Structure formats: structure tokens, C-alpha cells
Amino acid sequence: MKPWTELAQRTQVARLARLAREALGSWALTQPTLKPLGHGENATFRVDAREGRFLLRVHRHGYHSDAAIRSELAFLGFLRDLGHDVPTPIPTRNGDLLVHHGREDVPHTRRVTLLRWQTGRMHYNRPKPPQARRVGVLMAGLHAAGELFEPPAGFERPPLDLDHILRGGFGNIDAIPWLTDEQRQLIAATEATLRGQLASLPPLAPRVIHADLHLGNILFEDGRAKAIDFDDMGVGTPALDIATTWNSLRFREATEGEPGALCAAFLDGYASVGSLPDHLDERIAVWAMVREMTILAWLADRIDVADLVEHRAPVTERVITRCRTFVAA
Numbered sequence: 001m002k003p004w005t006e007l008a009q010r011t012q013v014a015r016l017a018r019l020a021r022e023a024l025g026s027w028a029l030t031q032p033t034l035k036p037l038g039h040g041e042n043a044t045f046r047v048d049a050r051e052g053r054f055l056l057r058v059h060r061h062g063y064h065s066d067a068a069i070r071s072e073l074a075f076l077g078f079l080r081d082l083g084h085d086v087p088t089p090i091p092t093r094n095g096d097l098l099v100h101h102g103r104e105d106v107p108h109t110r111r112v113t114l115l116r117w118q119t120g121r122m123h124y125n126r127p128k129p130p131q132a133r134r135v136g137v138l139m140a141g142l143h144a145a146g147e148l149f150e151p152p153a154g155f156e157r158p159p160l161d162l163d164h165i166l167r168g169g170f171g172n173i174d175a176i177p178w179l180t181d182e183q184r185q186l187i188a189a190t191e192a193t194l195r196g197q198l199a200s201l202p203p204l205a206p207r208v209i210h211a212d213l214h215l216g217n218i219l220f221e222d223g224r225a226k227a228i229d230f231d232d233m234g235v236g237t238p239a240l241d242i243a244t245t246w247n248s249l250r251f252r253e254a255t256e257g258e259p260g261a262l263c264a265a266f267l268d269g270y271a272s273v274g275s276l277p278d279h280l281d282e283r284i285a286v287w288a289m290v291r292e293m294t295i296l297a298w299l300a301d302r303i304d305v306a307d308l309v310e311h312r313a314p315v316t317e318r319v320i321t322r323c324r325t326f327v328a329a
Helices: 009-026 066-081 129-148 162-167 181-200 238-256 261-273 280-301 306-328
Strands: 033-039 043-049 052-058 099-103 106-116 207-209 218-221 224-227 234-236
Touching: 009 033, 009 043, 009 052, 009 099, 009 106, 066 106, 066 129, 129 207, 129 218, 129 224, 129 238, 129 261, 162 181, 162 280, 181 280, 181 306, 207 238, 234 238, 238 261, 238 280, 280 306
Parallel strands: none
Antiparallel strands: 033 043, 043 052, 052 106, 099 106, 207 234, 218 224
């Protein structure tokens, strides 16, 4: 059988879809149909059945344990109890929230979960300041909830510190095979600068954070923003969350010709319901740089996803340019 990493994207997705369709039998759904949505971190599928619309996730092998996935779902339940509109997990016929399923043509047995479909629209390509402000309101509310959350026994989510981010679940910044020696030295110098700047900043109280609230993980409906895809959530500084969204909005500002407007609206929305961290500019600069390095390490770690190969060169160029600017500042 041809190695998984040598298969075309459509072949990988077709095999994962067959696995998903078989696993779906664990849920009490009538005449379900599947439509592939994405194959990046997890393979995701839209499920339509008489009982409604759902999102099925075939989880990436080796990323999260059973306990970690159950912990994500427990935190979603906590958020719903506080009134947040977040995805609702659907139990199987046996009352469990995840199943294990495997096929000979897919490497490794996979964990599979089912969530109720979240309604709303994305504004990924052309967000406007009003949408950015709603994202700020959303994030401040999530941070307040994360601070209140008391992890139950067995709770397992990663610590989102620099060591884990650069050399843990998101990939290894030291193991990017296509970097030149000069680029590796620049990455190392950037990390040293990051660590020095973080050491000079007063620490913020860690809490459960989303950790991946970019524009592709936000829906808009009825004048508010809603968060989806909590797969990367962990325990870390709220500044990481703020910088992640800020970085996403900053990229859109550069392409849409509205410098500063989206980021300013986002921070204004946050400040309208919560307190922004002190030394905000310094914290955003540090964690936005960490975010860029994380994306590069993640691409190197996802050699099993065929369509991500084409992103290596442009992302590497962008991150290396940001590193040079950051170190020189």
C-alpha cells in the first residue's frame, strides 16, 4: 500500500470519509450524509440527518489523548452553562462523547467526536471594524470564563508556555528540514530575544484560553461573534490569545488597505467588557512573533497533509522576514 504521506489530498480525504462514515454508526442518527469540510489539523465533515446538522471530527493521531478531548468538551459545557454559544457535543448511543475507529487504509486508529452544527457566517476575507469589535467582546468574555473555571479531576490540557508552543504539540521549531543554516540561526536569535522580553514582563495569571481564535474560527450571527474549534485550547496567558487574534486581523489589514482599523476595533471591544493586560504593546509583539514561529513549526509537523506542502515557501519567507524585523527592533 502506498505510504499515507505520498497520497494526494483527495485520496486522503476519501479514506478518512469512509472511516468517518463507519464511525458515525455509533450515533443515533437517521440517514446521515457526510460532506468533507477540511483536512488540516483534524479531518472535519458536515453531517446532515433527520435529527439536524452536525460537525464530525476525525481527530489527528497523536495530538490529544482521550482525557484531553474530554477536557475540551467539559470546558465547552462550562461555557454553555455561563450562556456562551459554543459547540455542543453529541453523545453516542452508549452515552459516550468520543469513539475510536480504524481502517486498514488509514494509518492509526482515530478518535472521533460529533458536535452540533454552529450557525452563523464567517468574515474571513473582508472583516470590517464592527466585526472586529465583536471579536474583542467575545474574547474578553471567554477570558473571564477561563479565569472562573475550576478544572475537574482528570482535566488534561497542555500548558501554553514557550517550551510547549515551540517544541510540543504544535511541532518543533528545531526540526524544520527546509530551513538554511542562516535561517536556523535567526530563529534561535529570535527565540532568545523572546525569552528575554518575556522575562522582563510581569506575569499574567494563566487560565484556560482558546489559543487559536483567528478569523477562520469565528462565526457572526445576530450582532455577536461566536467561537468555534477549541481543539488547541490550553492553559496559558490571555496575552497569547489577544496576540493570536491581533495577528490574524493585522494580516487582513495589510491585504485590505485598512492599517490599524481592525486591530484598534478589536482591542476597543475587549476593553468595553474586560481589562486589557498591562504592557499590552510589548506583550502583543512577543506573542504575535511566537504565533508566527508556531505556524512554521506546525507546517513541518504536518507532513501527512498533502495540500499543506505548497504553503511552506511563502510562510517561511514571511516568518523569516518577521524574525529579522523583531530581532532588529
